[in-house]
Amino acid sequence: MACKLHNNMVMGDGLEIPAIGLGTGSMREENELATTLNNALEIGYRHIDTAFAYKNEAFIGRVLKKWFSSGKLKREDVFITTKLPVPGVHQSRVEMFMKKSLENLQLEYVDLYLIHFPIGTKYFGDESEDNLKEVDDFDHIEIWKKMEEQVDAGRTKAIGLSNFNQRQIEKIMKSARIKPTCLQIEIHVDFQQRDLINFCHKNGIVVVAYSPLGAPGRNLQNRKMAPVINSEKIGKLxxxxxxxxxxIMLRYLLQNNIVAVPKSSRLERLKENIDVFHFEISENDMKSLNELEGGKDARLSFRGLIPGIEKHPEYPFED
Ligand SMILES: NC(=O)c1ccc[n+]([C@@H]2O[C@H](COP(=O)([O-])OP(=O)(O)OC[C@H]3O[C@@H](n4cnc5c(N)ncnc54)[C@H](OP(=O)(O)O)[C@@H]3O)[C@@H](O)[C@H]2O)c1
Incomplete structure (x- = not known):
């Protein structure tokens, strides 16, 4: 996997993924998202990270349709990731949700389809408020077979995982016909996940960092530590x-061979976030950034997603 001074990383199976993508997770308003995505595509973003759960696939689809039908971009120019939502994490619902995402996005295929989270809940229809309340019976091996079928059917080029731990990934890899090509997990300079990243890299799995800036503007109930982007060390560097x-935070990830999907709706920051390919942080400064590791307290995501979820045997974060 090479990424030092260019914008593409090679995935395990030879597919290429641009090393910086646009995160769209908290963009739920169509005008804001359309303006942001148009700006991002205009300045060179070619990787979009969305999910069924973000409820914005249809907005993205409408923007992309204009770019493709005007001929300004071709479908194959843009790398699009979406994710199987938690109520879809059941062997009987993978294909249905995959098709819903493609319909929303107005695409014939996505480049990467990820299982968003290792625990699935009962599904009562897209609009139901009960969807994230009750854990369902699910089987990772059977779900993965359904993910493989999506590749066979041409609905996605590659399949992968998000928020899975090493034990869960190993279990899937043992019986997989098509290995996971990507793991998307929370990583920022104070939450480094080194063991899991090393495991992935050894196994040819590309790692994508979500919340790569430590989600500084987001009002997260789970936040226990001050956003690291404001730290003295990062400021000095x-x-x-x-x-x-x-x-600095994004370059740190690239130099560790990690893809990142920062979210911004501001043009200046969009430009900043993708302009990280033409400088290099020295080895000593990389070491000093490593020292910012904050351990478990620095994790931001997913506490309290589903009532009682932390006690479930497949809860991924306490292994
Ligand atoms: N797989 C998963 O479970 C999962 C979970 C969470 C997130 N994600 C994905 O990861 C993406 C990014 O994560 P995130 O949104 O949580 O966090 P993030 O990208 O680390 O941070 C986004 C926040 O940082 C601000 N920001 C952006 N660029 C900046 C810069 N250069 N300097 C200072 N502040 C900046 C943004 O504000 P402005 O918009 O005002 O610039 C926004 O408030 C999501 O959009 C989503 O696609 C995936």
């Missing part, structure tokens, strides 16, 4: 390299 704190 930003000055030293004549870059912004965000660029």
């Amino acid at each position: 930003a000055k030293k390299y004549n870059k912004t704190p965000g660029q």
